[in-house]
Amino acid sequence: MRLYHILLAGLFLMTACDNSKDTKETDSPTEESTKDTVAVEKPTYPEEARFDDFAKFIAGTEGRESSELKALEATDTWQAYRMNLDNLWLKTNQKLPAIKDWTAKELSDVNTSEGTLFYPFSGADFLHADLFFPEHDNIVMMALEPVGDFADLNEKNKDGTLTAYLNGLKRAMNAILRLSFFRTIAMASDFQSEMDGTLHVLVHFMSRTGHELMYQEKVAIQPDGTLTNDLTSVADSAYVGNRFYFRSAGEEKVKTLTYFAVNVQNTAYHSRGGLVAKGLDERKDLVNYLKNIDIKSTYLKSASYLMHRETFSIIRNLILDESEYLLQDDSGIPVRFFDQNKWDLTFYGTYSFPISLFAERHQEDLKEIYVKKEMKVKPLPFGIGYQYRKGTSNLMLARKK
Numbered sequence: 001m002r003l004y005h006i007l008l009a010g011l012f013l014m015t016a017c018d019n020s021k022d023t024k025e026t027d028s029p030t031e032e033s034t035k036d037t038v039a040v041e042k043p044t045y046p047e048e049a050r051f052d053d054f055a056k057f058i059a060g061t062e063g064r065e066s067s068e069l070k071a072l073e074a075t076d077t078w079q080a081y082r083m084n085l086d087n088l089w090l091k092t093n094q095k096l097p098a099i100k101d102w103t104a105k106e107l108s109d110v111n112t113s114e115g116t117l118f119y120p121f122s123g124a125d126f127l128h129a130d131l132f133f134p135e136h137d138n139i140v141m142m143a144l145e146p147v148g149d150f151a152d153l154n155e156k157n158k159d160g161t162l163t164a165y166l167n168g169l170k171r172a173m174n175a176i177l178r179l180s181f182f183r184t185i186a187m188a189s190d191f192q193s194e195m196d197g198t199l200h201v202l203v204h205f206m207s208r209t210g211h212e213l214m215y216q217e218k219v220a221i222q223p224d225g226t227l228t229n230d231l232t233s234v235a236d237s238a239y240v241g242n243r244f245y246f247r248s249a250g251e252e253k254v255k256t257l258t259y260f261a262v263n264v265q266n267t268a269y270h271s272r273g274g275l276v277a278k279g280l281d282e283r284k285d286l287v288n289y290l291k292n293i294d295i296k297s298t299y300l301k302s303a304s305y306l307m308h309r310e311t312f313s314i315i316r317n318l319i320l321d322e323s324e325y326l327l328q329d330d331s332g333i334p335v336r337f338f339d340q341n342k343w344d345l346t347f348y349g350t351y352s353f354p355i356s357l358f359a360e361r362h363q364e365d366l367k368e369i370y371v372k373k374e375m376k377v378k379p380l381p382f383g384i385g386y387q388y389r390k391g392t393s394n395l396m397l398a399r400k401k
Contacts, residue, residue: 045245045254046215052207054150058169058200059207060085069153072162081166088170089208092127092177098382099131106348106378106397110325111135115296118323120264120315121303124201125176126257128384130209132327133297139257140293144269146261147242148197150216168195173204198259199242206246206257214245219258225288227258239286262286264315265306280314290318297325300332302385305354305361307333326398329385330354335366335396342401349380349394355387370394 053067060082062073072078103111114137119129122141129139156162172195199216206213219227219241220234228234229243241260247253263269263277264286270276280287298319300307307316316333319326326333330351338345351370354361369375383390 043254046217047245048215051150051203051216052213054153055203055207055213057153058166059204061207072153072157075157077157077163077166081170084170088174088177095382096131099384102381103132103134106346107132107327109399110297110327110397114138115324116140116293118290118293118295118298118319119300120298120319121300121306123176124172124198124205125301126202126205127176127209128301129299130205130211132299136297137253137255138293139255140295141257141259142262142264143198143259144261144263146197147259148195148199150199151195165195169200169204172201176201197261202244202257202259206244210249211246212249214247214254216242216244219243221260221285221289223285223288225285225290225292227289239283265312266314267311287314287318291322295319295322295324297327298323300326300328302329303331305331305358308361323398324400326396328396328398330363330366330394330396331358331361331386332396334363335369336363338398344399344401345375346397346399347375347377347394348396349377350392351394358386 049064049066050068053063053069056063056067057069057072057078060078063069111134113135115135116138117129117133117136118140119125120142122129123143123145126139126141129141133139151165153162153165156165203213217229218231219229220231220238221241222228222234222238227243231240234240239260239262241258244257244259246255246257262283263279265279266281267279268277268282269279277283300319306312307319316337319333320337331354335345347369351363351366353359353367370377380393380395381390383393384395385393387393
């Protein structure tokens with residue numbers, strides 16, 4: 001796909017040169033005709049203020065005066081919720097500057113331009129995707145958890161379920177704020193309550209990190225791997241996900257986040273959340289989609305060591321083939337799969353053993369790198385992943401040569 005873009009750019013330049021040559025042989029163009037020639041129409045994006053109103057409300061921040069949720073902000077329920085959220089975010093806010101400084105220094109080449117970030121096994125973790133890859137235009141997140149739907153918060157207030165909804169949201173966010181990861185079993189339970197999926201946590205994080213949620217729509221993967229928002233034309237078996245349009249507050253640049261609840265192991269899977277899905281060995285539409293999105297970077301964190309297993313070889317190989325950069329902790333792809341003729345590897349932090357739950361996924365070759373320091377190991381000034389305490393975590397950055 002990148003070769004296609006290069007060839008297309010070359011064709012454009014040759015055409016531009018020809019046009020420039022023709023111009024010299026005729027009268028000089030007027031100022032008005034020059035403007036017409038170079039004018040580029042800005043892309044337009046859908047936008048409805050109600051989406052950002054919802055995001056601000058569940059993020060515990062005040063919305064615009066004309067918001068249909070404005071009256072709810074005065075309730076004791078929301079005021080208590082807001083105070084609890086501010087307390088939940090205290091420790092996270094203290095850690096964010098260290099991550100942002102590290103990103104600016106260590107991922108400066110990764111974030112030099114736009115591109116697509118692929119974040120499988122993500123849960124609803126928009127927070128770290130935005131922290132490590134702030135310049136990527138598109139984010140594609142995949143996990144087993146359902147995305148859910150926007151809730152009618154005024155109706156919930158009327159029927160008495162708003163408090164339960166907000167309490168469920170606080171409970172679901174507590175792990176990622178306190179531990180830096182989502183717990184799969186806990187999420188399966190949380191998302192079968194008043195809060196029905198990852199959407200609520202995703203848009204909460206968008207708003208809390210200074211973004212405006214412009215719009216959200218359903219999209220489906222077609223057999224050739226392209227997306228469509230015309231759901232009347234897709235097969236019943238098509239994967240349907242959610243695409244969010246958002247931008248940083250005060251900026252014009254629009255980004256997208258697309259989330260799919262899918263199975264990315266080789267074979268079929270039945271999840272705790274009720275997902276029953278074939279594997280990548282049969283879902284060629286999903287494989288085609290991953291090849292079409294032109295992955296610049298992949299991020300793997302708290303990924304349950306799934307790609308240590310041969311049953312996840314297809315997604316592992318796709319990531320290695322398609323990515324230019326890969327940032328991961330030791331729960332991602334084992335270091336033995338990185339051909340050092342193809343990849344430059346940089347290691348950060350500390351590694352000795354995984355947590356006890358995943359003890360069988362220990363990598364002795366990775367431990368040797370950290371112990372012998374044959375490759376320079378850089379410090380990691382924050383905690384992240386399963387070993388989330390500062391001084392116990394590790395990251396590896398892989399750059400494709």
